[in-house]
Amino acid sequence: MCENPLRALPKMDVLLSHPILLSARERIPYTLVRQAARDKLEEVRRAALAGAGVPPLEALAGEIAAAAQTMSRPGLKRVINATGVVLHTNLGRAPLAPRAAEAVMAVAEGYSNLEYDLDNACRGSRHSHVEALLCSLTGAEAAMAVNNNAAAVFLMLSALAAGKGVAVSRGELVEIGGAFRVPEIMAASGAVLREVGTTNKTRLSDYERAVLSGEAQALLKVHTSNYQIVGFTEDTPLSQLSGLAAAHDLPLLCDLGSCVLTAESLPSLPAAPSAAAALADGADVVCFSGDKLLGGPQAGIVLGKKRYIDAMKRHPLARVVRIDKLSLAALEATLLLLRAPESAREALPLLSMLGARPEELRARAEGLAAGLRKALGEDYTVSVLPCTGQVGGGSMPNEELPGFCAAVTAGPGVPEGLETAFRRHAVPILCRIHHGALLLDVRTLSAEDEGEILRAAEAVRGRNR
Ligand SMILES: *Cc1c(COP(=O)(O)O)cnc(C)c1O
Numbered sequence: 051m052c053e054n055p056l057r058a059l060p061k062m063d064v065l066l067s068h069p070i071l072l073s074a075r076e077r078i079p080y081t082l083v084r085q086a087a088r089d090k091l092e093e094v095r096r097a098a099l100a101g102a103g104v105p106p107l108e109a110l111a112g113e114i115a116a117a118a119q120t121m122s123r124p125g126l127k128r129v130i131n132a133t134g135v136v137l138h139t140n141l142g143r144a145p146l147a148p149r150a151a152e153a154v155m156a157v158a159e160g161y162s163n164l165e166y167d168l169d170n171a172c173r174g175s176r177h178s179h180v181e182a183l184l185c186s187l188t189g190a191e192a193a194m195a196v197n198n199n200a201a202a203v204f205l206m207l208s209a210l211a212a213g214k215g216v217a218v219s220r221g222e223l224v225e226i227g228g229a230f231r232v233p234e235i236m237a238a239s240g241a242v243l244r245e246v247g248t249t250n251k252t253r254l255s256d257y258e259r260a261v262l263s264g265e266a267q268a269l270l271k272v273h274t275s276n277y278q279i280v281g282f283t284e285d286t287p288l289s290q291l292s293g294l295a296a297a298h299d300l301p302l303l304c305d306l307g308s309c310v311l312t313a314e315s316l317p318s319l320p321a322a323p324s325a326a327a328a329l330a331d332g333a334d335v336v337c338f339s340g341d342k343l344l345g346g347p348q349a350g351i352v353l354g355k356k357r358y359i360d361a362m363k364r365h366p367l368a369r370v371v372r373i374d375k376l377s378l379a380a381l382e383a384t385l386l387l388l389r390a391p392e393s394a395r396e397a398l399p400l401l402s403m404l405g406a407r408p409e410e411l412r413a414r415a416e417g418l419a420a421g422l423r424k425a426l427g428e429d430y431t432v433s434v435l436p437c438t439g440q441v442g443g444g445s446m447p448n449e450e451l452p453g454f455c456a457a458v459t460a461g462p463g464v465p466e467g468l469e470t471a472f473r474r475h476a477v478p479i480l481c482r483i484h485h486g487a488l489l490l491d492v493r494t495l496s497a498e499d500e501g502e503i504l505r506a507a508e509a510v511r512g513r514n515r
Contacts, residue, residue, distance in 0.1 A: 058104040059095055062087060070111035078115075078122045086118040130499045132481040134453060134491025136403045137308075137443030139227060141480065143341040143348070144443075145399045146380055150346065153383035154376050164375045177363065179378055183385040184353060187311045188326040192359035194368075195340070195349050195381055200230050201371035202337035202350030203305050204239055209365035210268065210301050210335065210358055212240035217266035219252035220245050221285065224274055226307065226444055232272055241268070251284040257291060261298055268301045269294070271333070273323055275307035276444035292332020301358055304333040308342035308445035314391040316343065318405040319441070319449065325353055334358055340377070342443045345400030346384035347377040403493055404441065408452050414492040415454035418500050422456055422490075425507035429514065430461030437484075439493045451493065459487040462514055471513075475506040 065071065065087050075083050090113060098104055105113075129141060137143050146154075157164070167174035177194045184193035196202050207216070216236060223245070225231040236243045244266045247256040260266035269291055288304060295302035309323040310316045322343055328336045335358045340349030350371070352362060362368060373381070387394045395401045415434045422432045439451035458464050463471070465488040472479035472488075479502070482489045490503065 055098040055101070055104075056095060059091065059098060060104075060107055060110065062091065065091070065107065065110065065114070068107060068111040070108070070115050074115040074118055078118045082121045083114065083118045086114045086121060090114045090117065128477055130477055130479040130502060131494040132455075132479055132490040132492075132499075132503070134437060134439035134451070134455065134482070134489075134493050135442035136400065136439065136451075136494055137342055137441060137445055138494075139443050143339075144345045146347060147345070147384060147387055147398045149387060149397060150380040150383040153379040154347075157375055157379045162375060162379075164378070176372070176375075176378060179382050180385060183382065183389070184311075184351065187385065187388060188329060188353055190325075190329055190353035192356040193351070193353045194359055194363055195351050195373045195378065196368070196371040197350060197373055197377075198348050199305070199307065199337055199339040199342075199350040200226075200235070202352050204235055205350075205362055205365060205367050205371055206303055206305075206335055206337055206352065207236055207239035207241045207270075208367050209362040210303065211270075214241060214267040215244045215260070215265045216241045216268045216270050216303075217244045217246045217257050217260040218270045218272065219247045219256075219286070220249050221247065221252055221279055221283075222270075222272040222274055224272055224276065226276060232305075236270075247286075250279050250282060252286055253284060254286050254290045254294065257286060257294055261294060261300065266300070268303060271302070271304045273305060273307045273309070275323075276447055278448055288328055288331035288333050295332070295334065302332060302334045304328050304336040306336050306338040308443060309338045310343050311388055312391075315388055315394065316401060316404060319343075319446070321446065321449065325351075329353060335362075339443075340381055340384075342445050343400070343441075344384065344388075345398040347380035349373055349377050349381050351381075399496070404451070406453065406493055408454065411453040411492055414495075414500075415456050418490060418492055418495070418503070419456040421500065421504045422458065422507050425504045425511060426458070426461065427511045427514075430464070431459045433457050433459055435487070435489070437489060437491055439491055453491060453493045455489040455491040457487045457489050463510075464488060468510065471510050472503075472506055475502075475509070477502050477506075479503055479506055 071083055094104055131138055131141050165174050165176050180195050181193045223232050233243055244260050246260050291302055306323050306328055309325050312326040313324050316322050325336055335354035337350055337352045340346040340351055387397045395405055419432045419434050435455055435457045437453055437455040439453045441449050465483040468488050469483055
């Protein structure tokens, strides 16, 4: 006779009163322990029906306690970026300056004057906290900040171009990060796309034709931040478009995507687009991300002529895409740091990472390699290799950032096993595998990160014993 395989399955109440789970319940909410126990029992039941044995009660209780522990911790957590990609979109783009993080804390835990005018004891505007700063930094007449740059583009088109024809070069109909496509965002905003020119060449005369024929009542320039067209190309700069826009009193709009406020913020990357330059070249409204080359929180920043920015502030969508107080606090603190470009290069992690000199990176890679040799032990070979970092975040894809990494080139589980061990560390460490070696690019590491990497390496050595 064949025995019912589910017989061996423990009862829920027996399981939950196992000493391991009784002790877990002191640390972890009961609902989570019960949920983990249900999930585990279901998993074991299915396996038993498929012919597997039922694990002993003790082992089940241990696994349930571990699962409940994981469920009780936040899933979103700090990780260590050893990839050398500075603005890594999957890893949260720009790390905040400590000052910006403090500013977030200061408004997060209590009340703030978010929309309250302390001088006049009346309702204030959330834009006021960054508008004057943005204007003085870039020379803009007016400014506002919204949730992110995708929202800024959407609001700009909805408020200034809905129902109008908008001329865009065929070379600028970009897709950014999957879901953001210029033609689609335009359609959603009610603006009518008028493609001008060709993929590789768009001249002023192409825009002129669209304006003179009455097809276009606004001009949009999109910075092609994540790709480049090379070879026989021609692009019409803002400085040429501004004359056309002014002559016909049409708004010249510009989605800069990833840019610095002024060239002084980031002298190590002279090719980085600058918001101040776009305004000086005659753009009426420019928008860009707060967490790309600006080095701040997720935000969409809009600068430009007062009449256009006012129309955007008044549009009903402004409320839909408004920036939250935590991001606003981080943005204001970041802008305050950017007022002093020299010290900002030290104070903003993004700027120090992008501006790090190769010799400085080599010395740091040597320090990390020495630490890793000691922590991993004699079974591993660690060396220092030159490597290339990237700006990332769809910004400046052709810009190579020469640097150095600590490379684990040989040893047990190198590279995949060691990569997995690092990735599963309490603070996950993400690195690159290249030609069979595990590379840790020091450009994107803080001193604290390096300490954590050494702790992970010691744990690997302990497990190998
Ligand atoms: C990144 C980018 C966007 C989207 O910005 P988010 O901050 O991701 O919302 C829009 N346009 C361009 C040109 C970009 O580079």
